[in-house]
Amino acid sequence: MLYQTYQFHDDLMAPMRDMARRLQAFTGLSFFEPVETMSRYFGAAMELVSRFEIIHTGPEFAITSVMIGNRDAPVTIETTLDLPFGKLLHFAVDVDTPRPRVLVVAPLSGHFATLLRGTVQTLLRDHDVYVTDWVNARDVPLSAGRFGVDEYVDYIIRFLEEIGPGAHVLAVCQPCVQTLAAVAVMSEQQHPATPRTMTLMAGPIDPRESPTKVNELAVSKPLSWFETSLISEVPARFEGAGRRVYPGFLQLVAFMAMNMDRHQEQHRKLFEHLAKGETDKADKIKTFYDEYFAVLDMTEEFYIETIDRVFQKAELATGDFTHHGRKVDPAHIRKTALLTVEGGRDDICALGQTSSAHELCRSLRPHLKRHHLQANVGHYGVFNGRRWEAEIYPVVRNMILAME
Incomplete structure (x- = not known):
């Protein structure tokens, strides 16, 4: 009700x-x-x-052009792949020179991918950018099936396959966990579309490090409380009628x-x-x-599994993360360069939570690992705003360029 x-x-x-x-x-x-x-x-x-x-x-991205050198190049947004729970958007720029292809994995945490408008706008200066555009779960019919953490990993792999070999991946916030898992799975399989670099920005790889209020809330109550108190059924008027979801308006209230x-x-x-x-x-x-104030609903299985597997059990950090029942080991990552980025004033994903990925990717040689701490930014400032553009983005760009 x-x-x-x-x-x-x-x-x-x-x-x-x-x-x-x-x-x-x-x-x-x-x-x-x-x-x-x-x-x-x-x-x-x-x-x-x-x-x-x-x-x-979702609001419009409203990105129609980008400065390339000394000219304003037109940008066309295309849907490259359309799946029930998410689309792969391509920001096609009218340039002649091939540029590094980057998949930006947007959070599925109550807001639309347009939250990363500033991230995309900056990346477009030097890269061929693709973005995961997650669909509001209340608009997905029950016939589309389930969408949990494993399916999220599947989507990342499918999107990278669509982009093709030699791409790069950049994840912001919550999907850092699934992105690291996806790259580990692809590395173990020696998948030809395994990305050349993986940038993880302000994500809860190990939420046990310096717990924030968000982390504390996730572990303060049993899983049954989240299921009975926060999960609701989509009303009959919507296409996803009957689907059980964590409503976006509840996430908005919690953030506010x-x-x-x-x-x-x-x-x-x-x-x-x-x-x-x-x-x-x-x-x-x-x-x-x-x-x-633009919000989307998450499927019950994705929300509950995220609370359980990512926050309460920290499965990736403890070595217990599985993908469709098969153990995921980041040690299989040997060729994908790793960059982690954290904000010194981040009150959602605190220091140490993202950089813990370096310990998990223990097979990577030192020259393929880099960590960047931006001292004076909060969570949002890691991927948007003045310091993102002037200080963080150059680090991201240089990592990608080094592996081209």
Whole structure:
């Protein structure tokens, strides 16, 4: 009933949001000063009301061009492979020179792949970029079957096969575990599409290292609590009706609760910027929350298995991780160069959790391993923003270039 209750409440709020949008049309008119000021404040209030909404469809990447050398090269987004639970997107750039192919593995943690828009935009300067575009589980019919941790690994392997031999893989946050497992499986099989480099950024390879609030929550309750308290059935109106999921709106609430004061302060600033007509400042905040409030549902099996296998049991770190019943050993990785990246102020995936991959990849020679610690960034800053572009990205680019 949890999902149905949420949907009922959202349906009740829809007319209020619509009315707020209509009332905005009457604001911003030219009156004498006191009335005009009141009009702007009223318009700002109505815009905040109209934005009181969680979106369940992915925003657009909105990447239409990229600077290559001294020219602006057009970018076309193509769907290279379309599978039930995820698509492989290709950001085709109009250039003549072949460039290193990179698969960016986006997190499946409640938000859409567009969360990595800044990551992709930067990588496109020097690389041929592909991205995993995960599908909202509430839109996947039951006939498509299950999608758990093993199937996630399968998808990464399938995507790398589609891209072809000689590619590189870069994983952000949660999928670092499945990406390392996929490369280990491919290495053991001597798969021709095994990537040349593997970049793992702020991921819970060993969540027992410097546990954060996220890690502590995952181990603080038995698995049965997550199953009974957080899993709900998709309502009948959606294509995935009857599928049991961890709703994206619950993940959003959990993320916001971790730093509620900051979110309240940001919306106070948004109101002030709107009321003062400071459009550019307001747009920056709105752009962030347009992305932040766009959520997707995860299948029950993927969410519960992630809590169980990745966080509670730390199977990859302990050597107990399996893929369809077969033991996965990162020691099989001998040719894929490894780069790990951590943020010094990351409160979601703390120091040591990602770099532990180096111990697991014990067969790699020293010159094929590198770790980068970015001292003054939090979790989001590892893969987006000024320091990502100026300090982290050059390290990623150089690792890929060295193995071309």
